[in-house]
Amino acid sequence: xxxxxxxxxILKGQRALVTGASSGIGAAIAKALxxxxxxxxxxxxxxxxxxHAMVEKIRAAGGEAMAIRADVSxxxxxxxxxxxxxxTWGSVDILVNNxxxxxxxxxxxxxxxxxxxxxxxxxxxxxxxxxxxxxxxxRRGVVPELSRVAGKIICMSSVHDVIPWAGxxxxxxxxxxxxxxxxxxxxxxxPQRIRVNAISPGAIKTPINTAxxxxxxxxxxxxxxxxxxxxxxxxxxxxxxxxxxxDDSDYVTGATLYVDGGMTxxxxxxxxx
Ligand code: BGC
Numbered sequence: 321x322x323x324x325x326x327x328x329x330i331l332k333g334q335r336a337l338v339t340g341a342s343s344g345i346g347a348a349i350a351k352a353l354x355x356x357x358x359x360x361x362x363x364x365x366x367x368x369x370x371x372h373a374m375v376e377k378i379r380a381a382g383g384e385a386m387a388i389r390a391d392v393s394x395x396x397x398x399x400x401x402x403x404x405x406x407x408t409w410g411s412v413d414i415l416v417n418n419x420x421x422x423x424x425x426x427x428x429x430x431x432x433x434x435x436x437x438x439x440x441x442x443x444x445x446x447x448x449x450x451x452x453x454x455x456x457x458x459r460r461g462v463v464p465e466l467s468r469v470a471g472k473i474i475c476m477s478s479v480h481d482v483i484p485w486a487g488x489x490x491x492x493x494x495x496x497x498x499x500x501x502x503x504x505x506x507x508x509x510x511p512q513r514i515r516v517n518a519i520s521p522g523a524i525k526t527p528i529n530t531a532x533x534x535x536x537x538x539x540x541x542x543x544x545x546x547x548x549x550x551x552x553x554x555x556x557x558x559x560x561x562x563x564x565x566x567d568d569s570d571y572v573t574g575a576t577l578y579v580d581g582g583m584t585x586x587x588x589x590x591x592x593x
Contacts, residue, residue, distance in 0.1 A: 328357070331357045331565060333465070334359070335405070335414070337401075337415050337453070338362065338418055339363045339416065340419030341360070341371070341416075342364040342373075343526070344524075346416070348554030348557065348558040351381070351558065352559065352562050353416075353558075354378045354381070356565075356566070362375050365391045371387040371389070374387070388401045388405065389401075392417075393441050398445075414471070415472070417476055418476040419441060419445055420445075420494075422438065424487050424491070425487065427489050430490060437490075439493070443494045450505060458470065469570070470513045472564065473502075473514070474561055474565060476519055477519065479522045479584050498518065506573045517564045517569070517575050517576070519560050519576070520580065521556075521557050521579050521580060522552055522582075523581075524554055547590070
């Protein structure tokens with residue numbers, strides 16, 4: 321329930337766009353936002369079938385959703401996606417910058433193409449989508465019946481915005497960039513009633529990291545890095561996203577919420593030091 325003291329769904333009437341929403345964390349977020357009453361754009365870049373299946377799932381559960389294809393690193397495609405959403409639903413209230421990928425290699429073997437691709441999707445994509453959303457937030461302004469602010473942005477970062485990660489220089493650099501992009505946007509836009517926050521997931525069971533938890537041996541190794549001793553589920557991230565998207569977190573901006581089972585607590589120091 322929201323701070324409005326009613327039994328209305330917490331995001332009733334709001335329009336959300338979730339990038340990379342056809343699988344993994346993005347899919348769980350799309351479902352959770354819809355369950356909280358928002359209409360949801362399920363953005364995808366490839367795999368139209370999965371995106372449309374997601375939309376069907378949301379509709380079957382009584383929610384409202386539509387799928388829109390766009391590569392978040394392409395300015396023209398991002399602009400077209402927002403134009404379609406605004407034309408169909410009138411505006412956008414919530415942006416979840418979730419789309420992201422890994423292309424891992426030791427530094428000396430990392431190609432410029434793989435460096436660039438990860439920066440393009442993980443960082444430039446968040447800039448392009450945020451810019452498009454903010455332009456619309458500013459055009460529309462605050463609609464008090466919907467929310468106390470003109471818009472909310474949630475940036476999906478990673479524990480690797482603070483934890484260096486050998487063999488993943490492109491990914492760690494992109495997430496470090498997301499962290500300061502988020503804070504800078506939050507500082508710049510707070511006076512205009514726009515809230516910007518980040519979630520930094522730890523190890524969550526999704527297609528991006530199957531190798532890290534698929535076998536019992538791999539999972540046992542991974543659990544050494546997680547004080548709570550469980551690998552996270554996409555729903556752990558989805559619940560945090562709904563909160564950051566709602567007026568319940570109205571006084572929170574520029575924050576990074578680590579949803580990581582304690583991964584950022586230097587688990588190697590649980591003894592000694
Ligand atoms: C990465 C995962 C990894 C996790 C914890 C995430 O940002 O995408 O592959 O398991 O961080 O290291």
